[in-house]
Amino acid sequence: MNESQSSSARALSAPRAAVLGLQHMFAMFGATVTVPLITGLDIGTTLLMAGLGTLLFHLITGGKVPAFLGSSFAFLGGYAAIAPRLADGAPNAEMLPYACLGVACSGLVYLVLAGLIKTFGIKRVMRCFPPIVTGPIIISIGLGLAPVAVSSCKANWTIALVALATIAVCNIWGRGMIRIVPILIGLVVSYVVACCMGAVDFSAIAGAKWIGLPLHREATVLGVDFKNTAQITSAIIAIVPIALATIMEHIGDISAISSTVGKDFIKDPGLHRTLTGDGLATTFASLFGGPANTTYGENTGVLALSRVFNPVVIRIAAAFAILLSFCPKFAAVIATIPGAIVGGISFVLYGMISAVGIRNLVENHIDFSKSRNLIIAAVILVTALGGVTLPINVGRFHATLSPLAVASLAGILLNAIFPAGDYAARAKDDEPPKGNTYEV
Numbered sequence: 001m002n003e004s005q006s007s008s009a010r011a012l013s014a015p016r017a018a019v020l021g022l023q024h025m026f027a028m029f030g031a032t033v034t035v036p037l038i039t040g041l042d043i044g045t046t047l048l049m050a051g052l053g054t055l056l057f058h059l060i061t062g063g064k065v066p067a068f069l070g071s072s073f074a075f076l077g078g079y080a081a082i083a084p085r086l087a088d089g090a091p092n093a094e095m096l097p098y099a100c101l102g103v104a105c106s107g108l109v110y111l112v113l114a115g116l117i118k119t120f121g122i123k124r125v126m127r128c129f130p131p132i133v134t135g136p137i138i139i140s141i142g143l144g145l146a147p148v149a150v151s152s153c154k155a156n157w158t159i160a161l162v163a164l165a166t167i168a169v170c171n172i173w174g175r176g177m178i179r180i181v182p183i184l185i186g187l188v189v190s191y192v193v194a195c196c197m198g199a200v201d202f203s204a205i206a207g208a209k210w211i212g213l214p215l216h217r218e219a220t221v222l223g224v225d226f227k228n229t230a231q232i233t234s235a236i237i238a239i240v241p242i243a244l245a246t247i248m249e250h251i252g253d254i255s256a257i258s259s260t261v262g263k264d265f266i267k268d269p270g271l272h273r274t275l276t277g278d279g280l281a282t283t284f285a286s287l288f289g290g291p292a293n294t295t296y297g298e299n300t301g302v303l304a305l306s307r308v309f310n311p312v313v314i315r316i317a318a319a320f321a322i323l324l325s326f327c328p329k330f331a332a333v334i335a336t337i338p339g340a341i342v343g344g345i346s347f348v349l350y351g352m353i354s355a356v357g358i359r360n361l362v363e364n365h366i367d368f369s370k371s372r373n374l375i376i377a378a379v380i381l382v383t384a385l386g387g388v389t390l391p392i393n394v395g396r397f398h399a400t401l402s403p404l405a406v407a408s409l410a411g412i413l414l415n416a417i418f419p420a421g422d423y424a425a426r427a428k429d430d431e432p433p434k435g436n437t438y439e440v
Contacts, residue, residue: 012310020308021316023184025324027298027349028070028317029334035071035291039079039099040091042289044214044325046071049290051321053281057293058315060277061269066303066311067257068318069281072294074246075103078239079291097223097289098231102239104221104286109243110250110279114272122271129251131364133411136377137252138259138357140384140407141297145350152343156199163190163344171305182305183345190341199338208332214325219289241392246294248408250278253295256353259360260300261309301349304356372418376411383407 012020028050036046053069082102083095117125153160166189170182178185194200217223224232251266254274258265265274274295281293299317303309324330361377368374382388384407 012308012313017310017313017316019181019184020306020313021320023181023306024068024299024302024314024317025320026187027183027302027345028068028296028321031073031296031298031346032070033331033334035073035076038076039291040083040085040093040096041291042214042216042219043331044212044328045216045219045288045290047321047325047331048214049281049285049288050293051318051325053285053290053293054318054321055315056281056284057274057277057295058311058318060280061265061273063311063315064269065254065257065265065274066261066299066309066314067253067274067295068299068314069278069293070296070298071290072246072282072292074249074294075106075239075242075292078102078242081238082235093218094223095231096219097221098235099239100219100286100289101221101224101232102235103292104283105236106240106243106246106292107279107281107283107286109240110247110275110282113247114275114279117270117272117275122267125271128412128416129255130415131360132366132373132376133380133408133415134252134255135357135361135364135366136380136411137248137384137404137408138256138360139354140357140381140404141249141252141256142350142352142354142357143381143385144404145297145346145353149343149346149350152339153347154340155343156194156197156338156340159190159194159197159199159338159340160344160347162193163187163341164347166190167305167345167348179306183302183349186345187337187341190344191337194338194341199340200336202336204335205329205332208329210329211326212328215288221287221289246292247275248405250275250295252408253297253300255360256297256300256356257295257303259356259363260304297353298346298349300356301352304352305348372414376414376418379414380407380411383410 032046032050033043035041036043050068050070054067057067057069058065079096079099082099083092086092163186166186167182170178170185174182191200226232251271254265254271278293278295285291285293299314366373368377384403387403388406389403390406
């Protein structure tokens with residue numbers, strides 16, 4: 001039994017599992033609450049829906065995939081188009097429910113693709129996603145987030161480097177629990193340093209309540225005037241196409257988790273189940289006034305660092321998120337964490353995502369002496385990281401595919417056009433899965 005298998009299989013004591021779950025909760029927290037801060041959605045609702053969405057995902061996937069679902073950044077453009085903030089910077093409370101309705105409909109696109117996979121089979125669909133395509137996509141996901149981490153670090157490089165160094169020291173030289181909870185330790189140590197440097201503002205904590213309901217009727221789709229069909233149609237048309245990008249990201253994230261854990265989750269429990277879980281979680285969250293849910297790269301980075309792959313730990317993290325959604329004061333405390341600390345943590349996690357993509361290519365023996373492989377990888381990386389977008393204008397329909405979506409489509413197209421690679425000729429049923437290894 002290899003290290004990853006033993007790490008996943010070993011029994012976890014309740015205290016140990018709780019600490020690991022807390023680490024996963026903190027890993028997703030910074031990015032998850034950023035979406036409501038930008039869009040004007042409620043932080044408590046966002047945490048509640050992230051927790052419930054994660055549990056729903058685990059229910060649909062049979063509890064096999066150690067994935068956490070947090071707020072998706074991909075839909076920020078959709079929210080900005082339908083519910084832009086008011087002139088004074090206040091949230092557009094009147095239009096946010098319409099944006100949420102559009103996002104809810106986008107989640108249904110996942111179900112359509114899941115149905116096609118279930119009907120025609122995973123092999124036919126995944127023939128479009130060999131490692132030479134998904135590997136660079138995973139690399140692009142991590143590197144695409146790198147500027148966000150660096151930007152946060154710039155606020156205070158000293159604090160950021162304390163967080164980064166603490167994580168590295170704990171993970172490389174630590175023993176026992178210290179080695180598998182480096183992010184949590186890095187957060188605590190850097191937060192103490194930030195407090196000593198006077199870089200933490202506690203003013204918002206005093207005015208926050210201890211207990212509060214995270215759901216608000218006017219912010220749900222019940223706040224939509226269903227007689228206003230023009231606005232509803234506009235929101236759906238503007239936001240639903242974004243699902244094309246998030247589906248590509250989902251496949252990349254599930255591939256990254258598969259590579260990290262050493263199990264092929266696209267085969268078992270199946271991509272149709274993971275897509276269904278993600279899609280239903282997105283629709284469910286949006287109906288109740290939360291942002292779209294998506295599998296979180298931050299937590300994949302935590303898996304790679306801790307080497308503990310037990311899905312129960314993720315469900316504990318979801319329970320923490322649900323519990324804390326009812327405590328506005330906790331949200332206020334978390335909001336005091338300096339952005340530099342989040343940047344220092346993200347510095348490691350985002351890099352780990354890209355490293356997993358490289359591992360995907362190496363373990364599947366992708367031969368870069370082959371011109372087809374070099375060109376496919378080059379096009380994907382430059383398109384995704386160069387910011388290439390694709391506007392779609394058909395009549396009154398206007399949408400823009402994100403760089404990651406364009407890169408994914410380009411990779412799929414080139415892989416289909418170029419002569420079959422050495423990987424396709426080598427793949428066998430009796431080969432053990434390594435990340436997303438498929439018969440093609």
